[in-house]
Amino acid sequence: MKIFSLIYRIRYVLILVIIVAGLLYLNATKYQINIFNPFATRDDVQPLPIVTPDPDYVMPEKESNRLDILILGIRGENDPDAASGGPLLTDSIQIFSYDKTTKKSSLISVPRDLFVTIHDQKKDKINSAYEYGLSHSPNGLQFIKDKFSQITGVYIDQVIIFDFSSFKELIDELGGVDVTLMVPFTETQQWGASFSLPVGLNHLDGQSALYYARSRYTSSDFDRSRRQQQIMFAIKDKLLELNFLSNPAKSFSILNLIRNDIKTDIGVWNISELINLANQVKLDQIKRSVISTENFLVDAKDNGAYILLPKTGTFSDIKKFFQDILQ
Secondary structure, three states: OHHHHHHHHHHHHHHHHHHOOOOOHHHHHHOOOOOOOOOOOOOOOOOOOOOOOOHHHOOOOOOOOEEEEEEEEEOOOOOOOHHHHOOOOEEEEEEEEEEOOOOOEEEEEOOOOEEEEEEOOEEEEHHHHHHHHHHHOOOHHHHHHHHHHHHHOOOOOEEEEEEHHHHHHHHHHOOOEEEEEOOOEEEOOOOOOOEEEOOEEEEEOHHHHHHHHHOOOOOOHHHHHHHHHHHHHHHHHHHHHOOHHHOHHHHHHHHHHHHHHEEEOOOHHHHHHHHHHHHHOOHHHOEEEEOOOOOOEEEEEEOOEEEEEEOOOOOHHHHHHHHHOOO
């Protein structure tokens, strides 16, 4: 009876997991599946020197009634274009937030081209911060959590990093996912051949879903962020439709399939809190938003490269947005 009680409880965790693209780690711990955790301090890297603090990069205080999880999607070393495109650059950046008092939640996408101070005098796009932290900080995951905490004004409690190949494998394991388009979608430049989807219901296999989620050459990074959220929710819907989450064998197969493609600092000590969280989150009421030129950012150039800057010159409006979205 205990095992069925456990499965019943963790199926709700798994639903939330799919939305935040990595909390599958919770159940991996319960099944004793070893997901790689690179959070330990590295002895071969010296701590970064302390620099004069920038008032726009102040570290926020942790809020006891709030949980914020940073979710990063990387191309990965197995991608055929990884050598030229950077396997550790983050193509997808999402922050899941939850208010423990009001039970409200949100999923906000941050564009990869946002231009920030990575460290001291080094400025670059935010999608390079994870790679920089791994090579320059003794604790790469803590570095990236701190950086996004400073930019968003909310304390990042945990981080999850997934390889895009895991999404392709997961979707194929599920037999594909369904997405409904209000307008046709076409990408003519990015994949070597034209990729398009018509208006209406589309059934996507893993490769097509990956194309849809990662295309940006003939659209925009902002539109891509919206499509990535759409695919994440489509995976959740398919898991529920196929009753995967109440079947221990199927749940185990999913975990085993993607466990090597997830890195996280979520540990055994977080299990109880996050199981409770998963039982309380109302999936159909998660607020979804994208930080873009339609709200807080403006297009700019840095040595000829396309970047995004805050309209006001500081991150103050972005920080206020992250605070207010759960109100």
